[in-house]
Amino acid sequence: MNDATPAVEIRDLHKHFGRLEVLKGISLTARPGDVVAVIGGSGSGKSTMLRCINMLETPSAGEIAIHGEAYAMRRTRGGLEPADRKQLQRIRAQLGMVFQNFNLWPHRTVLGNVIEVPVQVLGMPRDEAVARARQVLDRVGLAEKEDAYPAHMSGGQQQRCAIARVLAVEPLAMLFDEPTSALDPELVGEVLNVIRDLAAEKRTMILVTHEMGFARDVASHVVYLKDGRIEEQGPPEQLFGDPHSPHLQQFIRSIA
Amino acid sequence: MPDIDIVTPIRPTPALPLRSRLAPLLMPHRLVMAGLALAALAAIITKMDWSWLPGYLPKIGHGLLVTLALLASSVAAGFALALPLGAVQVTGPAPLRWLANGFCTVIRGTPLLLQLWLIYYGLGALFAQFPEIRGSWLWPYLRQAWPYGFLTLTLSFAAYQGEVIRGAFAGVPRGELEAARAFGMPRLMVFRRVWFPRAVHRALPTLAGEIILQLKATPLVATITVTDLYAVITRVRQATYLTYEPLLLLIAIYLCLSGTLTLALRWLEGRVPSGR
Numbered sequence: 001m002n003d004a005t006p007a008v009e010i011r012d013l014h015k016h017f018g019r020l021e022v023l024k025g026i027s028l029t030a031r032p033g034d035v036v037a038v039i040g041g042s043g044s045g046k047s048t049m050l051r052c053i054n055m056l057e058t059p060s061a062g063e064i065a066i067h068g069e070a071y072a073m074r075r076t077r078g079g080l081e082p083a084d085r086k087q088l089q090r091i092r093a094q095l096g097m098v099f100q101n102f103n104l105w106p107h108r109t110v111l112g113n114v115i116e117v118p119v120q121v122l123g124m125p126r127d128e129a130v131a132r133a134r135q136v137l138d139r140v141g142l143a144e145k146e147d148a149y150p151a152h153m154s155g156g157q158q159q160r161c162a163i164a165r166v167l168a169v170e171p172l173a174m175l176f177d178e179p180t181s182a183l184d185p186e187l188v189g190e191v192l193n194v195i196r197d198l199a200a201e202k203r204t205m206i207l208v209t210h211e212m213g214f215a216r217d218v219a220s221h222v223v224y225l226k227d228g229r230i231e232e233q234g235p236p237e238q239l240f241g242d243p244h245s246p247h248l249q250q251f252i253r254s255i256a
Numbered sequence: 257m258p259d260i261d262i263v264t265p266i267r268p269t270p271a272l273p274l275r276s277r278l279a280p281l282l283m284p285h286r287l288v289m290a291g292l293a294l295a296a297l298a299a300i301i302t303k304m305d306w307s308w309l310p311g312y313l314p315k316i317g318h319g320l321l322v323t324l325a326l327l328a329s330s331v332a333a334g335f336a337l338a339l340p341l342g343a344v345q346v347t348g349p350a351p352l353r354w355l356a357n358g359f360c361t362v363i364r365g366t367p368l369l370l371q372l373w374l375i376y377y378g379l380g381a382l383f384a385q386f387p388e389i390r391g392s393w394l395w396p397y398l399r400q401a402w403p404y405g406f407l408t409l410t411l412s413f414a415a416y417q418g419e420v421i422r423g424a425f426a427g428v429p430r431g432e433l434e435a436a437r438a439f440g441m442p443r444l445m446v447f448r449r450v451w452f453p454r455a456v457h458r459a460l461p462t463l464a465g466e467i468i469l470q471l472k473a474t475p476l477v478a479t480i481t482v483t484d485l486y487a488v489i490t491r492v493r494q495a496t497y498l499t500y501e502p503l504l505l506l507i508a509i510y511l512c513l514s515g516t517l518t519l520a521l522r523w524l525e526g527r528v529p530s531g532r
Contacts, residue, residue, distance in 0.1 A: 054438050085442070093440030103435035107453050117439040120449060169439065 005068040007032045007173045007204040008053060013062035015048055015228075016079075022048050024228040025062070030173060030221075033202040037215035037236070040225035041251060046208045049225070050177050053206065054095045055082055066091050067172050093121050096166025100178040102158040104150040110137065110161050111146040114168045122169065129168070136167040140194050156187030160194055173204040180211060212255050216240050224248045300504060308496045309505075312488070319488030320509065322402075323474050326484060330406055331467055334413025341414055342421025342455070347447075356418065363415030369476055371412065376404040376480040405477035413470050417459075420466070424459040425451065464521035468514050485509060 008030040015023040022045045030036045038046045051057040053064060055071065060079030064071050069091065074083035082088040104113050114133040118124040124132075137143050140160040150158050159179055166174055179195065180188045192214050199205060199218045209215055215222055216236045223233040224245070232245045243249045280286075344356045363371065383389045383398050397403050428451055436446040475486035483491075485506070492502045 056434060056438055089440040089442055091440070092438060095438075097435070097438040099431060099435060101431050103429075103431035105432055105435070105450055105454075107457055116449065117441075120445060121440050165439075 004031070006030060006065070007034070007067055008206060009065045009068075010049070010053070011063040011065075013049065013052060013064065014060045014079075015045070015052060015057060016060050022228050023052070023059075026225075026228070026230055028223060028230070028233075030204055030206055032172075032204050033220075034204055035199045035218055035220045036206045037219035037222045038206065038208045038225060039210075039212065039215055039222060039251075044225040045228040046225045047177055050175050050206060050208050053173075053175055054092050054097060055088060056097075058082065066095065089121075093117065093169060094172045095175060096169055096171035096173075097175040098159070098162050098166055098177065098179045100181050102150070102155070102162045102182070104158055104162055104165070106150050109147050109149055110142060110153075110164075113150070113161060114165050117165065117169050133164070133168055136164040137161075139167065139197075140164045141190070154187060155183045156190045159183065159191045163191075163194055163198075167198075173206060174198070176205060176207040176209070178208050178210065180209070210255075212240070212252070224251070226251075304501050304504075305498060306501060308492065308498065308501075312492055315488050315491075316485070316505075316509075319483060319485040322483060323471075323485040324513075326402070326406060326409060326474050326477065326482075327467070327471050330409035330413055331470055333406075333410045334470075335417055335463075337410065337414035338417035338421050339452075339456075341418030342423075342425055342459075343447075343452070345418070345422040346425040360415045360418050360422075363412055364419065368408070368412050368473055369479065372405065372408045372476055372480060375408050376401065379407075380404055401481045402477070405480060405482045409470065409473065409477070412473065413466070416469075417463070417466055420459050420462050421455060424455040424457075427458055428454045461525060464518060464525070467517055467521065471510070471514055471517065 006029045008028075010026055010028040013023050013026040014021070026045075026049055028036070028049075038049065040046045048057055052059050053066075055064075058079060058081050059073075063073075069087075071082055071091065072084040072087055073080040105116065108116060111130065111133055114137060115126065115129040118129040118132065119126055134143065134146065137146055140163050142157060142160055142164060145153065145157065145161075150161065153161070163179075176195065180191050183191060188211070192211065195205075195207070196214075196218050207215070207219070219236050221233065222236045222239040224231050224239065224243075224247075226245070226247050232239060232243060232248050239248070240252060243252060281290075341356045341360065344352045345360075348356065380398075389395060389398065432450055432454065433446055436450045441449065474484055477484055478487035478490060481487075489502045489506045493499065496502070
C-alpha cells in the first residue's frame, strides 16, 4: 500500500460506559510517520480513545481502520463488538502498546518478554526472534539486562523493556498510554529519550501524555481533548504557541 | 496508580556473618532452656523403655513409606485436580463454576474423617455389589483400603488447593492479561502463556503450608485399615502395652518430616524467579 494510506484512522468514534458518554464523536487520522500527541485533562477520554484503537475498549459507535483495514464490527445491545476474532488478533499484533504501568510479564526475563510475541503470535523462529530482541534491547539501552526479571529493575528500565517488546513486533503504529505517569521524576527522562529517538526515526506513534514540553518537542500533530471531543488540533507550535480555545489556553497555563 | 510499589527493585537481604547469627542463641535464658531440653531428651532416651524399637524398625519403615507415598500421590493428584477447579471458578461457564464451587464448599465444610468413611464404607460396599467391577482387573486394587484413602485425601487436597488457585487466578493483575491481548494473543494463548503460569506462581508459596496440613491429615487413613506410620505405632502400643514411648517417637518422626518438607519447599520457592 502506498504512503497515503493512513496508519490509523478513527471516524466518528463514540464510547459510553453505561449512561456516561466518554467519547462524543472523535475523528482522527495518523499518517505513516506521524507522531500524534493527545493531551487533555483527566477524564477527557484520551486513554479511552487510545484503547479503542486496539479494541481494548470496544467503541459504542464509529469506525476504526488500521492501515486502510477497518475492524469488522457487529452490533450488540450496548454498542459494537469485534465480529472477526482472527482479524482482531492480526491487527492487534501490528499495533504495539506501551502501558502506563508497563504490564510486563513478571514470570519471564527481559529477553523472554521481548521474544514472547514474535515467537508465540507471529510464529518467528526462536533464534531469529532472539537476535532481533537483542537489537531492540540495545536500542533502548538494556543490552546488559536481558536475563533480569522485571521485578529486579527500576521503573524506567521496565518501561524501556516494554518499549523494546513493542519494537520487536515492528508495529505499523505504536500506542503510548501515559508512558511516564507511573515513573519517579528522575526516571522520566530516560524513557522520554527513547521515545524521542523513535519519533526521530519517523515511526508512527499515538501518544497520550501529560508531558507538555515533550509533546511540543516530539509531536508532529497535537490533539487537545476536552469532555470527549477534539476541542483543538494542529501542529505543536500553533497549539502551544497560539491556542484559540479558552479551555486549551487555561489547560496550558495550569500545566506550565 | 498501583498501590503496590512496583518501581523499587527487590534486593536479597545480605546473610549475616555466622558469629552475629549465633550471638542471640548464647543469651543466658536461652542457654538454660537449651540445657533443660537436652536433659529432657537424655532422660527420654535413658530412662524410658526403647527395647522394642529395633524389632519394629522394619515395620515402622514400611509405615513411613506408606505415609510418604500417600502424601506425595495425593498432593500431586490433588494439585492437578485443583488447577481446573480453580480456573473454572474464575473463567468457566456458570454451570461448571457452580459445580466446582459446590464441590469445594462441601469438601471444605465437612470433616475429612466423615468423607473418608463415606467413601470407604459407602463406595467400597457399592462397588462390591457389581459383578462387572468384581470381575474387572481393578478389583484386586478396589478391595484394598488404600485406594479409598488416596481418593479421599486427593479430593480434600484438591478442594482446599482449588480455592487457593481460584484466588491466584483472580489475583493476576489485569494489566498483564491486557498486554497479552493487546499484542494479538488468542484467548487460549493468553491463558497458557500468561494467566496460568502466573497463577501457579502466585499459589506456590501457600502450597508449602497445605502440604504440611496434608501430612497431618494422613493418619486418618489408619481408621480404614491402611497401615501407615500412625497405624504401625498404634500396633506397637497394643503389642507392648507402652503408651508414651511409641507416641514420642511418632511425634519426632512427624516433626522431622514437616521440618524437612518446610526446608525443601522454602529452597524450591527461592529458586522460582520472583515477580508479583
